Amino acid sequence: MIRDDALAALPVRSALPDLTAALDSRGTAVLVAPPGTGKTTLVPLVLAGLADGGPARRVVVAEPRRIAARAAARRMAWLLGEKPGVSVGHTVRGERVVGPHTRVEVVTTGVLLQRLQRDQELAGVDVVMLDECHERHLDADTAAAFLWDVRGTLRPDLRLVAASATTDAQGWSRLLGDAPVVEAAGASYPVDVVWAPPARPVRPPHGMRVDPALLAHVASVVRRALAEHSGDVLCFLPGVGEIARVAGQLGGLADVDVLQVHGRAPAAVQDAVLSPGARRRVVLATSVAESSLTVPGVRVVVDSGLAREPRVDHARGLSGLATVRASRAAGAQRAGRAGREAPGVVFRCWDRAEDTRLPAFPAPEIKVADLTAFALQASCWGDPDATGLALLDAPPAGAMAAARDVLTAVGAVDPTGRATPRGTRLSRLGLHPRLGRALLDSPASAAETVALLSEEVPREYGDDLAGALRRARRGGDAYAARWAAEVRRLRGVAQPDAPGAAPEPLGDEAAVGRVAALAFPERIARLDGGSYLMVSGSRVEVTEGSALRGAPWIVVAVADRPVGKGHGRMRLGAAVPEEVARAAAASLLDEREEVRWAEGEVVARRVERLGAVELAVRPLAKPEPGLVRAALVDGLRREGLGLLRWTEHAQLLRQRLAFLRARLGEPWPDVSEEALLARVDDWLEPELGRARRRADLGRIDAGQALTRLLPWAGGEAARLDELAPERVAVPSGSRVRVDYTDPERPVLAVKLQELFGLRETPEVAGVPLLVHLLSPAGRPAAVTADLASFWRDGYRAVRAELRGRYPKHPWPEDPATAEPTRHTTARLRR
Known part of the structure; x- marks a missing residue:
């Protein structure tokens, strides 16, 4: 039975007439609706004709995260009084819950891209809704560009909705052909801000590292929030590791459940977070809870002020996530979570003065991320340079060039940048092209290693890829369960291209190393002194106690760069024999x-x-x-x-x-x-x-x-x-060398008596020489660039000073008319 009361209470309902009118007249629209208004749940149901009796349509909703896609589908099915997979279903990587009568399908943007590459017309789909556009994920930007291309060339009847809680509405409107912008009012309550910076300075984030002192402070602020306010507490942290650390520091809380929610959380935990709890709760979450999920019961938000964003260190050839300061827009989204159901409060773990220095919005992924997968998507779409795609931000030329180099090395594109048949196959594996290459060029057992490399490995698994593989096989934790599911998926979607490939014994460390080497050939490294030199030219160090320390050759799968260090640090890798290193990086072999x-x-x-x-x-x-x-x-x-x-x-x-x-x-x-x-x-x-x-x-x-x-x-x-003579003649008959050390003013150093009778300063190339007048002993007595002026005004003082010291040399009263000489007075008399 449809839950009409719940549907009627969603504030976005007031904007639906304008939205449907915009789609009927223009075919495109930009919907701006605050979190909690029903944007993600009611709008697709109405567009599909499931909530208001409108015409039946098939609607695809694209979400940036798997957890959000599952949650949205479950929520819509609940509103219809159905189980997921009937009228509403979802598809994420490795999981599909749809039925023959499904009219609303929630997918991740990655899944949507795969479908567009296989079927550009999206046959049978009437409406596509791109949700959470403000997050500017690369897959979402790419999907929007492809969809606009499809609408303009193949499917003018395809309706497009770009939906977001807060976004550059006018920018998206221009991108979608001046689409109408429809705004929905939100139902939110006031949220008080409490500034709660650490008592002592903490180190800023660097790479994936967060100062433990800051995490300890966040845990103390959570305890303070529980003591001072009622309701559940939602605490935002940058990643899984920080969530686990803070959870450990909150142990022993009486009558409080501590839940950890992130993209890798088990489904049971996700369900528990999205439903009211029997006891008070502290929910430790990544940015997935900013706008993609609604957590009921929250009255207090504790914001660490940190987020994770993709970054590429082109100088070292390393890429991955980096911890950054969250933007002001993200801070506003997080704070708003405390005012969904009643007045709330947000504790911000930074100083008020810092707030104005934060970036206004998060950086678009296309500006900072590794673009290899994007470049392959563009090549398969027929636009290798992505110059014809409707994108809010153009991809940086340097990042695109680096991406093309990788794609060329793995055989995904030809010299013109067009996708090869191999590249088309790689694009459909749902993997980064590097990992796809490793999967296709290795024996069937490669699926295990590729699955391990496709998601961040828990730190407790260690830094040895072979050891981590054995740990995952043993199972017993959420990561191992997800890994096993991904292994099954990979074995189903790809058969190796390697000629004569045969299964190898599971746990074969050489096989693990070969797979990693095929994925990251430029990160193969040889021991060189106290560190490892990668074939890319960068250096990495292996930590004390690592099983890989001292291995002659390794391949670095994951690395970071510690604060103040010039070298990277290996966080996950494998030992490889030299022959494997040579084979995997054969294109880099040169004599x-x-x-x-x-x-x-x-x-x-x-x-x-x-x-x-x-x-x-x-x-x-x-x-x-x-x-x-x-x-x-x-x-x-x-x-x-x-x-x-x-x-x-x-x-x-x-x-x-x-x-x-x-x-x-x-x-x-x-x-x-x-x-x-x-x-x-x-x-x-x-x-x-x-x-x-x-x-x-x-x-x-x-x-x-x-x-x-x-x-x-x-x-x-x-x-x-x-x-520019080497020497110039002076009145005494000497030829004195000119010093050209200073090209602006050459110097003539000569004894004063040798210039008697000379009224004009000697010149070279029309430039008066700077005359250094020397005493009879050859020591500087005066400097002038105007000899006539010196005879008239400066000579008397020099004469008075040196006459007594050098009585055997002539000191006439009128040097301008006196006879020049190189000799003493006595010699002159002879």
């Missing part, structure tokens, strides 16, 4: 002559490499001259032009040329370090071509080589000595 500059010398050798890992090295007796020359140039760039022979004449020539470049510009050459290194072909040949080692560079006369850069063609080179 070539390698001539490079290393440790101050040219090193020539023949190297066999597996990516960045050196397998074998032999010295080269006669390396190819071009490679030697390139190594010498690299040495010059690394260590500088000081490797050449710079005589005093060479250094002075370079300084003179630098002066002319600064003063006159072209055609005088730029002789800076960067410019000379960029033009080695113009001035260091043929000497560089004849060199073979460091010592040969030291024999190259840099000054002689520099003359090749002089502007000979225009005749300017002949004016070098005129414009």
